[in-house]
Amino acid sequence: MKYIARFGILAGVLALSQGYGLGFGSMGQVSTSMGGAGVALKNSAWGIYYNPALLGADRRAKVGYSFGGQFREQNLLQVATIDFDEISNIAATLDEKLLGGASVAGGAITIPGGVGGQGTTIDGALGDALGEFFGVAPGGTIDSAAIDKVANEVGISCTNGSCSDLGALGDALKSNTDAQQKLKDKLVDSAEAAGAPPLLKGIINGIDVESIDDIIKTIGNSNGDFSFEDLLKTADLKMTIPRGADSDIDKLLDAFDTLNNTLQSNDFSLNSQNGIVIQVRGKERTKKIEADGIGEVTVQEADSGRGAVAVAVLPQMFMNLSATINEKHNQLIIGFGNTNGGSCDIMTGKDCTTFIQATPGNGGLTFESSDMNKFQSSSILSGNHTLHGVALALIEVPVGYGHTIYTAAGDINIGGAVKFIQAFGYRYPGEINFSDFEIEMPKLSDMTMQQTFGIDLGVLYTPSFLRKFNIGLVAKNLNAPQIQMNTGSPITLNPQLRAGVSYEFLDFLTFAFDADILPNNTLSLTNPKSQMIGGGVLADFKYIDFRLGAMKDLQSKAGESAILTTGINLFGFFDVAVEYGLGQNVTLYGFNVSNYMAIKLGGQFSW
Structure with a gap:
């Protein structure tokens, strides 16, 4: 359990970043539940965030409030759920599955001799399969005659024409690939005939042919009760433990898969964008009647007053976590076994008697023999790795205004917002080593605090020939404000450019x-760019509305495909929006969930 705690701390500490900037983000429930679309959406109260030109297009008074969070995970949080004690007991688990208890056929198989002359006893399903292989009845002994019979069947002969023990049979098999393959095929047939469980049949099928001679010698030289640890000590071992043959073994394979995936790529981000907005009603446009003096009367739109003014308070928090694995310590090499009957230290290799290198893939987990030297020079558990963290908290206070210019071609809405930004930043770079896992937690005094400002500009066009159709464009953070960090380069809130369209249909449906x-920079090393596309539909009735949508990050490497969004508003007071990523799922403490999820709660009113 201490290793679970160690990785729990790792997954809870702030994050790695060498990219600077933030994605466009989302604010409020309406746009969030419509695939993130908001640049041309008049129905939302959050125009000051998505496009200040909307303050001219929809001049109603509005109030909105929104609170929520979003997380994205890639091969990191799952590490916190791994029980490393179970991994270190994989040999004992295999013993219990294949060698434990009485032999299914009624008696253990004995192999006499071996190194030291003590002999070897093999119980369980493996004993049954070997008895069938050598033609020995349950409880019998595999003597030289039985070994010679097998040697003849695979086309080899031992020194002096007779195989005295399994060691001699292994020597005769060495470098004879044809005979090794025949012997492996015979082992597979014997396991099937003995009614061996799927796990044993899968392991035999997964033995590399060139390892057969060493495995046979290892079985013959085990002395005493044979165990799977003896097999894993085989000098040139290479075998695959299959997936799907046993649920308990699958859990161990899952743990190795998680570690392997973390080696390849890892990322964790946690964001929270919240806010309260107040939009002060503007003056509605007026109509101007003109006569040409010969009986023609025209009615034109005129703008004799201002657009809406909005102010908001937007507390936001962005965190990201990644680990850079030491390129010299990027192998899954673990140790187990203990000469004193205890357990070795899986993180340091201390007191371990056996080492294996594991490689997930090919429908299971391939084991190869290793040693203490390889563990110390190449294992992920023995190296120093880099952990960097970044946390950014922003309190934005934008003040915005939108105005409309009426033309014969349509309405042109322009708007702008100036944002006061109170920023708090922290970056954590440092080394971690699983054998001495200590992380210095940040203190409030370590964080930088500063003030800056940002500028947003937007435009929205509604053509005269299609009054329900809107085209919007917004540019955020045009002045590229910078936020100094406690260490390293400052974070720049890079300019962002987003376009949007909307269409109002049947008076209650809006598509956006x-x-x-262009791609936006993010705080993530694994996913340094973000480029979102998305849209949805809003069905707006008097006391209730429903929203559906979908979106996708074209730059993401985190494994999710489309992200589905939905939301509902009841009486204005209760509004909820949910985002759920499709594609890659993660299993955390028995629960299988998407690696991308977000939820927002709040409400909004317009009058």
């Missing part, structure tokens, strides 16, 4: 779609 014109 947004797209980032």
